[in-house]
Amino acid sequence: MNDAAKSAPSSSAPAPAELKAEIEFFRTSLAQVRAGLSGVIVGQDRVVDGVLTALIAGGHVLLEGVPGLGKTELVKALSRTLTLEFKRIQFTPDLMPADIIGTTVMSAGEGGAWKLDFRKGPIFTQLLLADEINRATPKTQAALLETMQEASVTTAGTTHHLQQPFIVLATQNPLEQEGTYPLPEAQLDRFLFKLEVPFPSRAELSEIVERTILRTPVGTTPAIDGPGILRLRALLDKVVVAPSVRDYAVNLVIGTHPEGGSAPARVKRFVRWGASPRAAQALLRAGRVRALALGRGHLACADLRHYADEVLRHRMILNYDGQAEGIKVGDLVKDIVAELPETDK
Numbered sequence: 001m002n003d004a005a006k007s008a009p010s011s012s013a014p015a016p017a018e019l020k021a022e023i024e025f026f027r028t029s030l031a032q033v034r035a036g037l038s039g040v041i042v043g044q045d046r047v048v049d050g051v052l053t054a055l056i057a058g059g060h061v062l063l064e065g066v067p068g069l070g071k072t073e074l075v076k077a078l079s080r081t082l083t084l085e086f087k088r089i090q091f092t093p094d095l096m097p098a099d100i101i102g103t104t105v106m107s108a109g110e111g112g113a114w115k116l117d118f119r120k121g122p123i124f125t126q127l128l129l130a131d132e133i134n135r136a137t138p139k140t141q142a143a144l145l146e147t148m149q150e151a152s153v154t155t156a157g158t159t160h161h162l163q164q165p166f167i168v169l170a171t172q173n174p175l176e177q178e179g180t181y182p183l184p185e186a187q188l189d190r191f192l193f194k195l196e197v198p199f200p201s202r203a204e205l206s207e208i209v210e211r212t213i214l215r216t217p218v219g220t221t222p223a224i225d226g227p228g229i230l231r232l233r234a235l236l237d238k239v240v241v242a243p244s245v246r247d248y249a250v251n252l253v254i255g256t257h258p259e260g261g262s263a264p265a266r267v268k269r270f271v272r273w274g275a276s277p278r279a280a281q282a283l284l285r286a287g288r289v290r291a292l293a294l295g296r297g298h299l300a301c302a303d304l305r306h307y308a309d310e311v312l313r314h315r316m317i318l319n320y321d322g323q324a325e326g327i328k329v330g331d332l333v334k335d336i337v338a339e340l341p342e343t344d345k
Helices: 003-007 016-038 045-057 071-082 097-101 143-150 202-214 226-236 243-254 265-270 277-293 301-306 308-312 320-324 329-339
Strands: 060-064 086-090 102-108 114-120 127-131 152-155 158-161 167-172 191-196 271-273
Touching: 016 045, 016 071, 016 226, 016 277, 045 060, 045 071, 045 167, 045 191, 045 226, 045 277, 071 086, 071 127, 071 167, 097 102, 097 143, 102 152, 114 158, 143 152, 143 167, 191 277, 191 308, 226 277, 243 277, 243 301, 243 308, 265 271, 265 320, 265 329, 277 301, 277 308, 301 308, 308 329
Parallel strands: 060 167, 060 191, 086 127, 127 167
Antiparallel strands: 102 114, 152 158
16 A cells, blocks of 8 residues: 555545534534423423433433422423334333233234244333333343343344334332332443432422413424434444543543542442443443534543433442441542543643
């Protein structure tokens, strides 16, 4: 290969003008979805941002909040705004894995011969609301492991792939513990984000009452469809990740482990086990979405810090002392971010 060929840019790499146009398309599409949701969801900006980020990044979300804060309405509004197929599963202690993934049944074929048919369960959708997921038994919760990680269902030796995009939005009540089964660590690790849904402010509560009681609620209009979401996902691979930023993500995860030399004092004292390697992957995926949303074609450490709490809080396990003293994992994440040098200043 001659020198000219070596120095020539790759034909597959987007030209600067093309990349700029793609970033603008990304920002415009995201703004349209936000505008569609704002007509139904009052406030909850951080929650809406997290759900949209996870959707584009190809991850799942665990929503934690008391009843009545609009978690279910958010998912319904999202399905209408994105024109995605939506299904809801109400998790209960008597729910079985077959009720989620489906079951194989005998049916009569041609000539009267019997054959086995797979009847798909509600998991075969694009936007799945797993309502009160911690009310189901561990056996039923485990039915979601394969679908959340690989977007497929394997039964009777046959693998069935789910239609993309596919995202699970699960809810759980932080107050009511009777009759619930805590999600195992392997299940929690499948969620890209854990989002805490706060109680609305006085002004937001007043607007909610006005919209729902005193006048006709504002409807949603379709903003983007499934193929459009997949197009946005494809743009994430074009966001440049410098080695220093990648190392920052790795150091954030290492800082969650008490045996790590860079872990803050309170992490060493109150944490039994830190985040898995999936946390570093989640930070980079979510950070890329934020970079494009802000009009940048490169990832910055600030993007990783922005989502550190949502990515790490459900992947850190407190020890006995941490649980006894009521330590909040979110405060430990703040310690990690505060003590880690910011390399992009």
